[in-house]
Amino acid sequence: MRTISVLGMSDHIVKSFSDDLHQLATDITRMGGLAERQVGEALDVFMRRNAAGARAVIERDTDIDNMQKEIERQAIRILVLRQPVAQDMRQAVTPFKIVNAIERIGDLAKNIAKRTLVLAEESALDAELLEAIAEMGKLVRQRICDILDAYATLDLEAATRVWMKDEDIDEQFDAVFHKLLSVMRDQPEAVEACAHLLFVAKNLERIGDHATNIAEIVHFLVTGEEMGTHRPRGGSEWPTVS
Amino acid sequence: MRTISVLGMSDHIVKSFSDDLHQLATDITRMGGLAERQVGEALDVFMRRNAAGARAVIERDTDIDNMQKEIERQAIRILVLRQPVAQDMRQAVTPFKIVNAIERIGDLAKNIAKRTLVLAEESALDAELLEAIAEMGKLVRQRICDILDAYATLDLEAATRVWMKDEDIDEQFDAVFHKLLSVMRDQPEAVEACAHLLFVAKNLERIGDHATNIAEIVHFLVTGEEMGTHRPRGGSEWPTVS
Amino acid sequence: MLWFLTALVLALMGLVYVQAARKAHGFAQQQGVRLHSRPGYHGWYAALWTGVPALIILLVALLLQDRLMTAMVRGGLPAEILALPPERIELFLRQAEALAFGYEDLSTIVFPEAALAAAADHYERLKSLIRGAVLALVAVAAVLGLVMTRRRLAPDLRARPVVERFVNGLLILASAVAVLTTVGIVMSLLFESLRFFQSVSIFEFLFGMKWSPQIALRADQVGQSGAFGAVPLFAGTMLIMVIAMITAAPIGLFSAIYLSEYASKRARDIIKPVLEILAGIPTVVYGFFAALTVGPFVRSVAETMGMSVPNQSALAAGVVMGIMIIPFISSLSDDVINAVPQALRDGAYAMGATQSETVKNVVLPAALPGIVGALLLAVSRAIGETMIVTMAAGQAANLTANPLDQVTTVTVQIVMLLTGDQEFDSPKTLAAFGLGLTLFVATLCLNILALRVVQKYREKYE
Amino acid sequence: MTDMAASTSSSASTTDRISKSLVKRRRAEKRFRLYGQIAIGFAVAFLLILLGSIVKDGYRAFWMHEIQLNVTVDADRFAPEGQRDEASLRGINYDAIIVQSLRDKLDVENSRTNRKALRDLVSQEFGFVLREKVLADPSLIGQTFSLTAPLDDQADLYFKGEIKRSVAEDNRPLTDRQLDWLDELKSQGQIKSKFNTLLFTRSDSTQPEIAGLWGAIVGSFFTLSVTLLLSVPLAVAAAVYLEEFAPKNKFTDFIEININNLAAVPSIVFGLLGLAVLINFFGMPRSAPIVGGVVLALMVLPTIIISTRASLKAVSPSIRQAALALGASKNQSVFQHVLPLAAPGILTGTIISMAQALGETAPLLMIGMVSFVPSAPESVMAPSTALPVQIYIWENASERSFRDRTAAAIIVLLGFMIVMNLAAVLLRRRFERRW
Amino acid sequence: MTQIGNVTSQHAPSAAPKEALQSSPKAAPDGADHKIIARDVDVFYGDKQALDKINIDIPNGAVTAFIGPSGCGKSTFLRCFNRMNDTIDGCRVTGRIELDGQDIHEKSVDPVLLRARVGMVFQKPNPFPKSIYENIAYGPRIHGLATSKTEIDEVVETSLRRAGLWEEVKDRLHQPGTGLSGGQQQRLVIARAIAVSPEVILMDEPCSALDPIATAKIEELIDELRETFAIVIVTHSMAQAARVSQKTAFFHLGSLVEVGDTEEIFTNPRDKRTQDYITGRFG
Amino acid sequence: MTQIGNVTSQHAPSAAPKEALQSSPKAAPDGADHKIIARDVDVFYGDKQALDKINIDIPNGAVTAFIGPSGCGKSTFLRCFNRMNDTIDGCRVTGRIELDGQDIHEKSVDPVLLRARVGMVFQKPNPFPKSIYENIAYGPRIHGLATSKTEIDEVVETSLRRAGLWEEVKDRLHQPGTGLSGGQQQRLVIARAIAVSPEVILMDEPCSALDPIATAKIEELIDELRETFAIVIVTHSMAQAARVSQKTAFFHLGSLVEVGDTEEIFTNPRDKRTQDYITGRFG
Numbered sequence A, B: 001m002r003t004i005s006v007l008g009m010s011d012h013i014v015k016s017f018s019d020d021l022h023q024l025a026t027d028i029t030r031m032g033g034l035a036e037r038q039v040g041e042a043l044d045v046f047m048r049r050n051a052a053g054a055r056a057v058i059e060r061d062t063d064i065d066n067m068q069k070e071i072e073r074q075a076i077r078i079l080v081l082r083q084p085v086a087q088d089m090r091q092a093v094t095p096f097k098i099v100n101a102i103e104r105i106g107d108l109a110k111n112i113a114k115r116t117l118v119l120a121e122e123s124a125l126d127a128e129l130l131e132a133i134a135e136m137g138k139l140v141r142q143r144i145c146d147i148l149d150a151y152a153t154l155d156l157e158a159a160t161r162v163w164m165k166d167e168d169i170d171e172q173f174d175a176v177f178h179k180l181l182s183v184m185r186d187q188p189e190a191v192e193a194c195a196h197l198l199f200v201a202k203n204l205e206r207i208g209d210h211a212t213n214i215a216e217i218v219h220f221l222v223t224g225e226e227m228g229t230h231r232p233r234g235g236s237e238w239p240t241v242s
Numbered sequence C: 001m002l003w004f005l006t007a008l009v010l011a012l013m014g015l016v017y018v019q020a021a022r023k024a025h026g027f028a029q030q031q032g033v034r035l036h037s038r039p040g041y042h043g044w045y046a047a048l049w050t051g052v053p054a055l056i057i058l059l060v061a062l063l064l065q066d067r068l069m070t071a072m073v074r075g076g077l078p079a080e081i082l083a084l085p086p087e088r089i090e091l092f093l094r095q096a097e098a099l100a101f102g103y104e105d106l107s108t109i110v111f112p113e114a115a116l117a118a119a120a121d122h123y124e125r126l127k128s129l130i131r132g133a134v135l136a137l138v139a140v141a142a143v144l145g146l147v148m149t150r151r152r153l154a155p156d157l158r159a160r161p162v163v164e165r166f167v168n169g170l171l172i173l174a175s176a177v178a179v180l181t182t183v184g185i186v187m188s189l190l191f192e193s194l195r196f197f198q199s200v201s202i203f204e205f206l207f208g209m210k211w212s213p214q215i216a217l218r219a220d221q222v223g224q225s226g227a228f229g230a231v232p233l234f235a236g237t238m239l240i241m242v243i244a245m246i247t248a249a250p251i252g253l254f255s256a257i258y259l260s261e262y263a264s265k266r267a268r269d270i271i272k273p274v275l276e277i278l279a280g281i282p283t284v285v286y287g288f289f290a291a292l293t294v295g296p297f298v299r300s301v302a303e304t305m306g307m308s309v310p311n312q313s314a315l316a317a318g319v320v321m322g323i324m325i326i327p328f329i330s331s332l333s334d335d336v337i338n339a340v341p342q343a344l345r346d347g348a349y350a351m352g353a354t355q356s357e358t359v360k361n362v363v364l365p366a367a368l369p370g371i372v373g374a375l376l377l378a379v380s381r382a383i384g385e386t387m388i389v390t391m392a393a394g395q396a397a398n399l400t401a402n403p404l405d406q407v408t409t410v411t412v413q414i415v416m417l418l419t420g421d422q423e424f425d426s427p428k429t430l431a432a433f434g435l436g437l438t439l440f441v442a443t444l445c446l447n448i449l450a451l452r453v454v455q456k457y458r459e460k461y462e
Numbered sequence D: 001m002t003d004m005a006a007s008t009s010s011s012a013s014t015t016d017r018i019s020k021s022l023v024k025r026r027r028a029e030k031r032f033r034l035y036g037q038i039a040i041g042f043a044v045a046f047l048l049i050l051l052g053s054i055v056k057d058g059y060r061a062f063w064m065h066e067i068q069l070n071v072t073v074d075a076d077r078f079a080p081e082g083q084r085d086e087a088s089l090r091g092i093n094y095d096a097i098i099v100q101s102l103r104d105k106l107d108v109e110n111s112r113t114n115r116k117a118l119r120d121l122v123s124q125e126f127g128f129v130l131r132e133k134v135l136a137d138p139s140l141i142g143q144t145f146s147l148t149a150p151l152d153d154q155a156d157l158y159f160k161g162e163i164k165r166s167v168a169e170d171n172r173p174l175t176d177r178q179l180d181w182l183d184e185l186k187s188q189g190q191i192k193s194k195f196n197t198l199l200f201t202r203s204d205s206t207q208p209e210i211a212g213l214w215g216a217i218v219g220s221f222f223t224l225s226v227t228l229l230l231s232v233p234l235a236v237a238a239a240v241y242l243e244e245f246a247p248k249n250k251f252t253d254f255i256e257i258n259i260n261n262l263a264a265v266p267s268i269v270f271g272l273l274g275l276a277v278l279i280n281f282f283g284m285p286r287s288a289p290i291v292g293g294v295v296l297a298l299m300v301l302p303t304i305i306i307s308t309r310a311s312l313k314a315v316s317p318s319i320r321q322a323a324l325a326l327g328a329s330k331n332q333s334v335f336q337h338v339l340p341l342a343a344p345g346i347l348t349g350t351i352i353s354m355a356q357a358l359g360e361t362a363p364l365l366m367i368g369m370v371s372f373v374p375s376a377p378e379s380v381m382a383p384s385t386a387l388p389v390q391i392y393i394w395e396n397a398s399e400r401s402f403r404d405r406t407a408a409a410i411i412v413l414l415g416f417m418i419v420m421n422l423a424a425v426l427l428r429r430r431f432e433r434r435w
Numbered sequence E, F: 001m002t003q004i005g006n007v008t009s010q011h012a013p014s015a016a017p018k019e020a021l022q023s024s025p026k027a028a029p030d031g032a033d034h035k036i037i038a039r040d041v042d043v044f045y046g047d048k049q050a051l052d053k054i055n056i057d058i059p060n061g062a063v064t065a066f067i068g069p070s071g072c073g074k075s076t077f078l079r080c081f082n083r084m085n086d087t088i089d090g091c092r093v094t095g096r097i098e099l100d101g102q103d104i105h106e107k108s109v110d111p112v113l114l115r116a117r118v119g120m121v122f123q124k125p126n127p128f129p130k131s132i133y134e135n136i137a138y139g140p141r142i143h144g145l146a147t148s149k150t151e152i153d154e155v156v157e158t159s160l161r162r163a164g165l166w167e168e169v170k171d172r173l174h175q176p177g178t179g180l181s182g183g184q185q186q187r188l189v190i191a192r193a194i195a196v197s198p199e200v201i202l203m204d205e206p207c208s209a210l211d212p213i214a215t216a217k218i219e220e221l222i223d224e225l226r227e228t229f230a231i232v233i234v235t236h237s238m239a240q241a242a243r244v245s246q247k248t249a250f251f252h253l254g255s256l257v258e259v260g261d262t263e264e265i266f267t268n269p270r271d272k273r274t275q276d277y278i279t280g281r282f283g
């Protein structure tokens, strides 16, 4: 049972139970896909300082919120009506944590879009900086994709890989952070824009964290055990506040 | 049943079931209390730039993490072994969301403490700014206290009150944000410190958000229904990014 | 004397019981001692060991003493007596015994007084000898048992299992009585029949067409040779059985169906006991009814139709026997029908079957084996029934299929042959045992068949 | 939804088809029910006819007619020498005294035929009664005193309307003259009708008017006592063993088959067994209640075993398990729980078996209880009859009056059986338990 | 899942229940979707009232579960729908029960026909002691729904297929139905009920004699069948009611306390007694 | 909850199971905490093997649940512990079963005494058809545990109190026990078992004839009793096993597939068969 995917479970005698669980997993990956797209689009509109696009991203966030509610409702329904145990139970309980994370990812994407609106008038932003942020964004999106795949296939190894790789985003964030500080010191007029950029970078870093969280959840979902504490990074999400 | 508290439930025929639910609720409030103390101490050491105290706060965060794990384990135990329905089920499911929020509150407090370490050498910080942040911190702590009380007594009104009042913290944050921007613009040498202050303020604002989230959960716990969308603020967590 | 000893032993047992139970109770009072068995069992244990061997000795003595005494006296008889024919010796012994124990009027003594007195004397000596021996044996057994058990009494004595094994032994003996009965029946029938078949060939008996057993009451009577062909009896038996079943089967079966499926509880509460009354009426009453009411009725009806018919007829006996069997069939069928689980009926009703459809298609097929068994048992009953046919079927051994004729049956002939004066060794008397054997074998086969069928049926629903 | 519509229409046609089939099915239903009612009607009618005919025949026998006469033992004529010794008192022709009294009463001329005719009007019993009286008190000789005695059975029948004047004189046992005399006596108030106590106090007799059932009742009582004492302990023990203890093996299977077969063995075969084994082999006395009792005990043994087993089986196995699981031994569970619970069932079974034994005739015929025994037995070893056998004997008797008496005996027998069965039914009602 | 009308029981006998029902906000506006409608149903056993003014609508194409403590009258009410209570001495049913708009207590309604339309399955599987084939064929035969051998063969096969039993028994159709396992027997009985094409299937604790595996199979079957039939199931197991039903009715002491969507009842019941019962706080 | 040793069944008959058990990492090091130890227990009904090499340790002060599909041998195994199988013709038990270190099959062990130490409660409540008082008093009386009236009165009261029945029946102690409701009867039967102060209580599906409320009460009682007794319960309801037991053993086709902490079994079973069974994926 540890090799089968969450979307193609071995069947229960009562098929509709399998169907329900399947539906739940499908919805979660769909929601994750949406969040991932939101992150991508937010970054895109941010780079191109496209106010209209940003507004679209902001509006779409309610879709994610609604999906969260719907999935939680579904999970509760399964818990109450099917009273699942063992892995079935984990499949019905982990959604609460996963959609929480995904919802936060969506929020953070929305936040990037909002900051795009603020920065829309700002003409000159440090290209190098933007480049670094874009780079970070790509990494983060990849991370989301990876973890959603790991979830859909219940791939323990893939999940563990995502979880191990959290560091690189943190390092990129540190680099961006320091660069932003020096820009602000040098160009007081750019302080406000830079502050927003700071938050954008921070948001991306948080998204990466959420992907890592989902990895932990997938680990629990598959094995029924909490992930060990032997993380590659120092045990705290914020290694240096540099 | 809507007036009784989560800590003094009417008894099940099988007492140990009531006991389990009671234990769960107790643990959650205890965890909440710990997080609230962490926030208080983090602010305290931050104001006094007390490096040793900050380190203590950082270390204590693992306690919160462990409590989260323990509570989730408990909740899963109840779900699997008792297969609760109706309000019992909500009492066993909401912990996943509540402890998530509390854990984040703890993390954010830890983050403040970490920033304290960075700022420890920094001697001169704008007193007015610090004052504003301390003010914000007090408000946030109060909010945590309020929502924990509301949870423990399953007080729907109190929870709604917390939920309604999210705005004031946001406003304070806006004020601090603008002040910080102007300080950075004026004093390039203070940019780094201010950046950290910015994050501290942002953290406090996030803690407030989490308290609001818990209020929503309490609402669901008590009524079995999602909170309506008629929030006082504009429907997004970030009214103006000013 | 033996009875007195028995009473004595029983009293002793009571005493021992009380003693032992008290002693065991004493153990139980001690700290830390846990009795294996309750004090009462200790009591029983001791009492049984004390009493049972003694009682067995007494029983053996009771059964054997007379035979033993007679054998010994016979051994000591003078030669002149021993020279007498066997039945005279018997008579002599009986008279000697009578003389010794004063049972009988001795006015008819025909033997030499001296020999008789000597034998009587012998009897008396033996009697007191046996008494003494029994007394000694009983005393030894009782005391031995007493001493042995008193020594064995201890907290961990497994008294209960011993007592229980004894009780179980008694139970097994009781169930063996049923077997003994069968053995007795088979042996006696077989034994006497064999003697019968020495004078009449079994072939003639089974296939002979003429039955006329009126042979010599006394050996010197002449002119009567007798015929022992039992076919007319078998035919008569069959005829009456068929008439009885034709009467009883439909009525009994439909009554059972109506009672168990249709009748309201009130109706059932009334009708069932009424049918049971039919079952409780002794057969001799049916016989009376058949002979004095039904028989004349049949005759008068037949006479109005211009037939001349005797008072006694197969029809009268058969119909009345049928009436007698109705409750037998109906209550057995009722049992099997009721044993069909209500769930099956509910199942049929819930599908929209009408009541009669439910009965015909579900209940009856399910109950069929049981009903067949019941009918077979009824047949067996009809074949073995005696009084009705004796009183109402007549005695003429006609080989006929006409129900208005007189016929006779196996059981009638047994009664005829064995009532009144008889000489036990004559073929006439022995013929009754031949008939009895036939009857027994026939009913046995039917019963085994029926019981098989019923058994199978029961298993299905238990 | 199109699917739904389709299914609705198909179900409508289903309904139609079923409705169509219903007409015929209803009729079949009615027919079937009727068969059942007819069957029950038959059974009940048979019962009523049977009982009715018996009561019709038998009720008369519970009444009898007595004649009261003033008799004078003429000392001169019957004891001329004043003998008062027993032998001579026994020698007196008491019948003559009675005829004399009748003659006096009716003023009939003294002829041989008249004397005979008068003599036939009263029971022979009259003479015996008179003799006993005189024997008891010889001083009565020479005196006149009043005495009551049964009428002769024919005269009795006349008063019961069985003998009618309308029948030609040759075709009836009493002549016109005799009838006239009877009427005369009746009108003088000498003849009274009363309850027939003799039926219950007397034993069998060749004279119908004084034949009673007492001997048969005592015989039946002795027989049943033996049966009861022998069969119940054995049967209960055997049933307990087979139902509770017996391992499932060849031997117990054999016992079981045996018992079931024995239950269906014709009763007459048991009679043969008694004859061959008890009487011929063991030399027990013929006609004795002890033999009858043993035979009947063997006969009812399987019945009681089976009913006992049924009531044991009816005790829920959960009770046994409960006791065993508490640490009761097998014996304790059986004797302390199962048997007490089965006791009512055992008792009813026993009573019913006893009722059956009470009515059983054939085996008793085989062991000679059919002989004529004019007195009640004193012990179980004494020759005796039994109620059903008495019925059989009387039924075979030729006298018209015995027919009534047979019916009356049947009524008595049925009375006993009804009492016993009633007791069984009441017991069953009282203790009926559903598991 | 279709939206199912919701009826709250009426306790006050004086209240006009129909109006109350019509005005109920959740009541389905079209009565067409309700297969059975019960109004003010009382049931008495002799003098004892077992049910008190029950009002409920049984929807088409869904499973309705009756739950409640022992002796609350679930089975009694279920048996009202096919008038099986007629077969019980001393049982009296009053009030109105409509099947497709027709009162089933009307004189013109033949219970035989009614029972053909409203099938029933019992607690203990009760196959007739005949072959599997004969078990199924019996109903169509007596009702004259199938006469030729081929017709009957077809009915037998479809019914067994629908009951999910065909594969397991197709090679031994002529062996006795009683030889099947408990769960198979119960499916056989369901197949037997299906064979007369009923419109409603009533089930009285159909799984209480079965082990979890057999139970799951029956539940799966029920879930499949509900597309074609209106199904009413009595169950002691709240978990089972939750699993199989779309609508749940909670009975207590002879009255209907609450009826509504199963999900609703189990996540957020309106009545305190319901909540107490399903969460194990009773008594 | 105490840490309970864990034994996985051994299927290969040639394997040396005892060593395997000793080396099992989770096995409790001190055998003292195990009330009953079963080793290589086989049970045959005639020629048919019903159980195959069962190894299990029953802990003190905890509830052990036996679950598994119908006919897997749960009841059979349970009945081994008090040798109730002795009462079944043709049933043969081999292997070693120790109660407090003593082999219960030894010659010197009287099954009657064993059954006083190992009480049993059955599926259907089976009070004796006597008064409530007599039901309880019977056991102590036959075992001579209480002889005087006051002693017996006391035993009756304490037993009923412990079974949570005293308040409900104290005013009608001398009325028949069969007059109680099903759930009360089952508690009465438990009180009766307690009255002889057993050390172990075996329960074979004690709630399967009860409704949810009565079931909950029995479960509550079991939870209370486990502090004093080692309790073994056979149940068809996995939910029940989850609720009441601390240790669960899963049987399948006559062998013990998995045994371990209940929480573990229900959240994360090791064996695929266990997972399939408890999640409803079997067969």
Ligand SMILES: Nc1ncnc2c1ncn2[C@@H]1O[C@H](COP(=O)(O)OP(=O)(O)OP(=O)(O)O)[C@@H](O)[C@H]1O
Pocket: E045, E048, E050, E068, E069, E070, E071, E072, E073, E074, E075, E076, E077, E088, E236, F211
């Ligand atoms: N045939 C009957 N005669 C008299 N009363 C009855 C009968 N059947 C049921 N009752 C009574 O009617 C009430 C309801 O019984 P019903 O069987 O409908 O309850 P239930 O809810 O199905 O209970 P359970 O869950 O135990 O099956 C009970 O109080 C019961 O005692």
Ligand SMILES: Nc1ncnc2c1ncn2[C@@H]1O[C@H](COP(=O)(O)OP(=O)(O)OP(=O)(O)O)[C@@H](O)[C@H]1O
Pocket: E211, F045, F050, F068, F069, F070, F071, F072, F073, F074, F075, F076, F077, F088, F236
């Ligand atoms: N008395 C018996 N004679 C023969 N076989 C038996 C007997 N009792 C049980 N069996 C067989 O032994 C196996 C195990 O039976 P057991 O009753 O222990 O199963 P179980 O797990 O308790 O099942 P359930 O859950 O149905 O009670 C089954 O295959 C059964 O058929």
Ligand SMILES: [Mg+2]
Pocket: E074, E075, E076, E204, E234
């Ligand atoms: Mg019911």
Ligand SMILES: [Mg+2]
Pocket: F074, F075, F076, F204, F234
């Ligand atoms: Mg079992």
Ligand SMILES: O=P([O-])([O-])[O-]
Pocket: A104, A206, B104, B206
């Ligand atoms: O709210 P967070 O994204 O900081 O968890």
